[in-house]
Amino acid sequence: MPVVVRGDQGVDIDEVTFLRGEAGTTGHGNSLPRSARQRIIRRAKVKRVTERRTYSYLGPAGTFTEAALDQVAEARGQEWRPVHNVGEALADVLEGRSHAAMIAIENSIEGGVSTTQDALATLPGLRIVGEYLVKVNFVLVAPRGTTLEDVTVIAAHPVAYAQCHGWLGEHLPNHAHVPAASNVASAIGVLDGSSPAQAAIAPPGIVQHYDVDVLASEIGDSTSAVTRFVLVTRTTMPPEPTGADKTSLIVELPDDHPGALLDMLEQFSTRGINLSLIESRPIGDALGRYRFVIDADGHVADERMADALLGIRRFSPRVVFLGSYPRADRKIVQYPDRYADEVFVEARDWLRGLITGEPEV
Ligand SMILES: O=C(O)C(=O)C[C@]1(C(=O)O)C=C[C@@H](O)C=C1
Structure with a gap:
């Protein structure tokens, strides 16, 4: 081709x-x-x-998700489709309305975005092809003329709300929270009166899109908060290895197998693979049943990663390969020399020689 x-x-x-x-x-x-x-x-x-390709993202314009999509060079000049939630973004991809979707997957304060993790675990046919980081901080906005004293109800996306507990506890301890579909939908609801809230948590860039008063700035609990986003397409070949890659997996463990979690972790540790994320999510069919969301340093085309995946596949009742893709920070993956590709290849050749009767040297 x-x-x-x-x-x-x-x-x-x-x-x-x-x-x-x-x-x-x-x-x-x-x-x-x-x-x-x-x-x-x-x-x-x-x-x-x-x-022209269409890219779906959590809208409307001005969200952090839009800022993540803005980092994708191939998406520039293409059609961007704002949607209401992660499920809609992924359905766009699976049903062919969009080439790809940008979705939030992890926040440095809140941890994994559970709706994203659960959707990726249950919807077959998707692949992560890229990772993007966006620094997040928040402002409290309201229609012009509103003062902090007027605010009893706050509209906010749940992940954003969870990052502002400190400031809210100190300045508006008696407020109530109404969830919003996104960081910009929160402000629109307050402005058009469709939300019962008087103020909204939003990205600082909201002032470029809407006529609002900023009641308070930098209201996030951490000034260094970061959200990690992934670009998801329909199942495709992974991008070429770069030496600075990440592999995302969902792994379920066999029931009645004491030590299954340790067995799974050993598949990585005995091949010199570092994990940058491991989180459990309920499978949802019974109490005490969990699946593991895993990010491992390296690419499926690396011998050590391929070998680890084979090991996991042999004992896990369900492994979902979500993709191997370049890390957002482009940090080269470090591993001991004994896990280099050539060492695996040499060992395989040696084994083949034993079976074919080649004389040992
Ligand atoms: O993209 C946005 O602005 C969103 O509202 C979504 C989202 C998320 O899903 O985590 C993105 C980043 C922030 O951490 C909070 C909310």
Whole structure:
């Protein structure tokens, strides 16, 4: 298959070059009749429209999720589709309305975003292809003329609300919370009167989109809070290994197998693989049944990771491979020399030799 380089508007660069040559607009003379040239240009325009890709994200404009999507070079100049929740974003991908969806998966204060983790664990056919980090901090906003004394009810996305407990406890200890679909939906509800709240927790950039008073700034519990986002597509080949990769998995453990969690962890530790995340989530069918959400340093194309996955697959009743993709921080993965690819290859060759009867050297 030819490699296609995408232009800013989603047009195949090689296609455009070809058409330019064909239409005689590249300095080789306008040898084609005008009508033929126009037909070719029309074809290029149709292609431009049909080749545009759609990216779904938690909207409306101004959310942190939008800021994460803004970091995706291939998404620039493409169609961005604001949606109401993670489920809708992933349904867009699975049902073909969108090429990819940007979703929040972890926050440095709140931990894993459980709706995302549960959706990825249960919806087959999805792959994480990229990771993006966004620094998050929050402001309290309200319709013009509102004062802090007027505020008894606050609208906020639950993950944002959980990051502002300190400030709220100190300044508005008696407030009530109404959940909002996103950090910007919270403010819209307060402005259009559809929310019972008088004020909303929102990203600082909200003032560029809406006419609001900022009642307080920097209300997050941590000034260094970060949310991790992932770009999800339909199942596809993982991006090429970069040496700075991460592999995401969901693993269920066998029942009645004492030490199963330790067995699973050993698959990684005995191959020199560091885990940057391990979290349990209820499977949901009975009390005491959990699945594990895991991020491991390395790529499925690395021998040590492939070997670990084979080990896990052998005893786990269900393994979901969510993807291998470049780490957002581009930090090269470190591991002891004895887990390098060549060491695995040499050991496999040695074993093959034993079986085929090659003399040992
Ligand atoms: O993208 C947004 O602004 C959101 O409202 C979503 C979300 C999340 O799902 O975690 C994103 C980042 C913040 O940590 C809080 C909320």
